[in-house]
Amino acid sequence: xxxxxxxxxxxxxxxxxxxxxxxxxxxxxxxxxxxxxxxxxxxxxxxxxxxxxxxxxxxxxxxxxxxxxxxxxxxxxxxxxxxxxxxxxxxxxxxxxxxxxxxxxxxxxxxxxxxxx
Amino acid sequence: xxxxxxxxxxxxxxxxxxxxxxxxxxxxxxxxxxxxxxxxxxxxxxxxxxxxxxxxxxxxxxxxxxxxxxxxxxxxxxxxxxxxxxxxxxxxxxxxxxxxxxxxxxxxxxxxxxxxxxxxxxxxxxxxxxxxxxxxxxxxxxxxxxxxxxxxxxxxxxxxxxxxxxxxxxxxxxxxxxxxxxxx
Numbered sequence: 001x002x003x004x005x006x007x008x009x010x011x012x013x014x015x016x017x018x019x020x021x022x023x024x025x026x027x028x029x030x031x032x033x034x035x036x037x038x039x040x041x042x043x044x045x046x047x048x049x050x051x052x053x054x055x056x057x058x059x060x061x062x063x064x065x066x067x068x069x070x071x072x073x074x075x076x077x078x079x080x081x082x083x084x085x086x087x088x089x090x091x092x093x094x095x096x097x098x099x100x101x102x103x104x105x106x107x108x109x110x111x112x113x114x115x116x117x
Numbered sequence: 118x119x120x121x122x123x124x125x126x127x128x129x130x131x132x133x134x135x136x137x138x139x140x141x142x143x144x145x146x147x148x149x150x151x152x153x154x155x156x157x158x159x160x161x162x163x164x165x166x167x168x169x170x171x172x173x174x175x176x177x178x179x180x181x182x183x184x185x186x187x188x189x190x191x192x193x194x195x196x197x198x199x200x201x202x203x204x205x206x207x208x209x210x211x212x213x214x215x216x217x218x219x220x221x222x223x224x225x226x227x228x229x230x231x232x233x234x235x236x237x238x239x240x241x242x243x244x245x246x247x248x249x250x251x252x253x254x255x256x257x258x259x260x261x262x263x264x265x266x267x268x269x270x271x272x273x274x275x276x277x278x279x280x281x282x283x284x285x286x287x288x289x290x291x292x293x294x295x296x297x298x299x300x301x
Contacts, residue, residue: 004126007232011177014233021238022292 028076032069034058036078040103043095051081051091078102130181137174137185138192141167141212145193148283161272161279167193168280169287171216172248176233186213204263211259215252223247241288249280 028036038057042049054070055063070093073079078099084090144167149156155163174182191209195201223229227240253276260269 005129008177010232010234014236015173015176015241016291016295018233018236018238018241019288019291020295022288023238 028073028078031058031061031065032073032076034061035066035069036073036099036102039079039093039095040099048092050084051093054093130184133178133181134185134188137170137178137182138189141170141186141189142192144170144287145189145196155279157275158269158272161269161275163275163279163282164286165276165279165283166287167212168249168252168283169245171212171252172219172244172284175216175220176244180217183213183217186216204265207263208256208259211255212252215255216248218255219244219247219251222251245281245284245288249277249284252280253277 035054035058039049039054042053042057049057051067051070055066058066061069070079074081076098077096080094080096081091082094084092148162148164148166152162152164152166157163171183171186174186176182178185187210190212191205194205194209220229223240223244227243229236229240253273256276257273260272
């Protein structure tokens with residue numbers, strides 16, 4: 001590939017990467033939502049949750065399914081993984097600002113529904 | 118530039134020019150079909166989808182991208198003015214000139230690298246605003262000179278808003294397509 005063509009391709013890739021950064025409210029499928037709700041219940045108690053614990057949080061979904069959904073939630077920017085300071089094999093799941101925004105939005109919707117109802 | 122380099126670049130640049138021109142005309146027709154009801158005049162619409170293309174074309178391909186826009190806008194301007202009048206030749210280059218001007222103005226403040234490395238969505242937004250502003254101002258200036266009833270310089274605000282909304286709509290459409298593509 002000539003230098004000129006590779007430069008064009010690089011510019012294209014960087015532009016695509018910038019467009020991917022457009023703010024968006026992520027859409028969740030039913031399992032992702034259940035996993036996120038399960039995590040939220042633990043976070044609300046002030047407890048920490050590891051990936052391994054999260055895989056057992058949703059009894060009606062297999063651990064591998066939950067693991068896949070955790071990866072998707074991470075890709076959607078709703079959870080972040082942080083390695084344990086003492087054991088790097090243990091990874092904790094933490095809510096991101098987008099997750100807090102998601103719950104706040106759902107809360108607003110419920111308030112609105114209650115008020116209109 | 119040597120003759121050898123020029124010979125190598127020519128087919129690629131011609132393909133870029135033709136492709137961008139075709140895409141511009143396609144987006145123009147799509148906009149006319151989808152948002153005809155939002156049209157204030159033939160030259161100003163509250164949503165103008167093709168506005169996203171100049172910025173993308175100039176950022177990725179540079180001058181060949183701008184030449185493609187010039188070719189495309191020559192075709193669509195003839196539609197705006199209803200015939201191949203001198204007004205077409207004066208108004209058409211503005212859509213190509215605006216993104217070149219916007220990128221040239223913003224290159225320093227945004228520290229744009231030649232490969233666009235590190236380009237953020239914030240930078241892209243600022244470039245889109247700069248492009249919409251340059252385009253609206255250049256077109257208004259030309260319309261003022263032309264003194265053509267079809268092209269009213271007072272429509273500068275409609276053009277600015279139309280360009281911004283059009284750019285946002287297209288960028289979000291691209292984002293949705295990218296999100297739908299399988300991850301590797």
